[in-house]
Amino acid sequence: MNRVWQQPLPKIYTQLSDAELRLRIESAREALGPKLAILGHHYQQDAVIDFADFTGDSFELSRKAADQKGVEYVVFCGVHFMAESADILTDESVRVILPDLGAGCSMADMASLDQTLECWAQLTEECPDQTIVPVTYMNSSAAIKAFVGEHGGAVCTSSNCRNVLEWALKGGAVEGHVPGRKVKVLFFPDQHLGRNTAYAMGYPLDRMVVWDPRQDLGGNDARGLRDADFVLWKGHCSVHALFRPEHVDDVRRNHPDMKVIVHPECKWEVVQKADMAGSTAYIVKQVEAAPPGSEWAIGTEVHLVNRLRNQHPEQKIVVLSDCQCLCTTMYRIDLPHLCWVLENLVEGNVVNEIKVDAHTRKWATVALERMLAIKGTGNPINKVQPVGTTVD
Ligand code: 13P
Ligand code: SF4
Numbered sequence: 324m325n326r327v328w329q330q331p332l333p334k335i336y337t338q339l340s341d342a343e344l345r346l347r348i349e350s351a352r353e354a355l356g357p358k359l360a361i362l363g364h365h366y367q368q369d370a371v372i373d374f375a376d377f378t379g380d381s382f383e384l385s386r387k388a389a390d391q392k393g394v395e396y397v398v399f400c401g402v403h404f405m406a407e408s409a410d411i412l413t414d415e416s417v418r419v420i421l422p423d424l425g426a427g428c429s430m431a432d433m434a435s436l437d438q439t440l441e442c443w444a445q446l447t448e449e450c451p452d453q454t455i456v457p458v459t460y461m462n463s464s465a466a467i468k469a470f471v472g473e474h475g476g477a478v479c480t481s482s483n484c485r486n487v488l489e490w491a492l493k494g495g496a497v498e499g500h501v502p503g504r505k506v507k508v509l510f511f512p513d514q515h516l517g518r519n520t521a522y523a524m525g526y527p528l529d530r531m532v533v534w535d536p537r538q539d540l541g542g543n544d545a546r547g548l549r550d551a552d553f554v555l556w557k558g559h560c561s562v563h564a565l566f567r568p569e570h571v572d573d574v575r576r577n578h579p580d581m582k583v584i585v586h587p588e589c590k591w592e593v594v595q596k597a598d599m600a601g602s603t604a605y606i607v608k609q610v611e612a613a614p615p616g617s618e619w620a621i622g623t624e625v626h627l628v629n630r631l632r633n634q635h636p637e638q639k640i641v642v643l644s645d646c647q648c649l650c651t652t653m654y655r656i657d658l659p660h661l662c663w664v665l666e667n668l669v670e671g672n673v674v675n676e677i678k679v680d681a682h683t684r685k686w687a688t689v690a691l692e693r694m695l696a697i698k699g700t701g702n703p704i705n706k707v708q709p710v711g712t713t714v715d
Pocket of ligand 2: 402462
């Protein structure tokens with residue numbers, strides 16, 4: 324990962340009050356007019372969301388980025404992998420800016436290209452008679468997306484993971500795949516999204532193995548590796564790891580009318596106990612569609628949960644866990660950084676541009692466009708399948 328670290332902001336931006344920052348951001352936006360689009364992920368703080376032209380989950384924002392025609396600048400209020408995808412999906416002329424370069428994602432950093440190449444070499448050697456389709460969650464570097472694109476796979480997000488896995492299990496776009504040949508999905512980098520989705524599709528847990536990049540054969544024996552339908556990379560989200568099954572038990576005990584809805588980055592044990600699981604956009608839609616008096620314990624990042632609580636005072640909404648489930652990297656995008664990048668743009672200086680190199684861009688585009696072409700947004704709802712059932 325060749326990321327440039329964030330330079331300290333000029334002092335003035337740290338001394339301005341929120342009210343002053345807001346005024347300055349507003350006038351910079353006016354000056355930039357239609358040249359600018361600001362995209363904001365659901366986990367951004369309210370102060371930033373107030374300035375977003377579009378908000379959404381990572382799937383919706385990737386679509387929005389791809390739709391940006393005629394703008395010169397996309398300021399992406401989210402994390403690094405999202406800004407990289409926006410750069411890949413926008414025309415060459417569009418410059419994508421991440422207000423704080425320190426806004427990374429610990430999960431995306433859990434799979435490097437070198438580790439991926441090593442895994443691929445071992446897996447293809449052990450399973451020469453199988454079609455291996457790599458699928459990567461959006462939360463990965465552009466280099467991993469490019470690897471996936473070059474090897475007949477696709478990107479997925481938490482809102483279309485099931486559709487992408489269904490496509491992959493038919494052989495994806497792997498050259499030379501013939502119907503009837505065993506297909507294995509290599510899923511990066513979130514083992515939980517992979518496991519939760521595959522399980523909801525009817526695959527029992529014993530058809531999945533975890534690949535630990537620090538161990539030979541990923542920590543598996545050759546037989547287990549060959550038999551598996553899913554090889555799940557050993558990665559996770561440190562925010563969603565904070566939700567535990569006991570939190571769901573507490574809700575059941577103390578709030579019997581409360582529904583538990585969680586993001587599929589939560590552990591399988593949590594998703595199994597929850598009532599529903601889906602992407603951030605799915606969670607927003609469920610709450611918006613619920614009648615007054617509904618009660619929710621939500622297992623996802625605290626800023627989204629707090630926003631939903633404020634927007635729906637007619638419902639009772641709590642975070643599933645009482646620990647601070649905060650994505651500290653998303654939180655790095657704040658008014659001072661937003662103001663700084665916008666005022667630089669007004670002056671004609673493009674700071675914090677995210678630019679993916681040409682080779683990576685070529686193949687990552689293939690992987691992202693395959694995802695956008697796969698129809699449907701089947702959420703991996705946790706309808707529990709009896710363990711032992713398999714799909715045809
Ligand atoms: P969504 O796909 O729901 O936007 O989630 C992205 C993410 O980073 C969740 O941790
Ligand atoms: Fe990454 Fe987790 Fe933050 Fe999402 S919530 S950006 S997966 S660290």
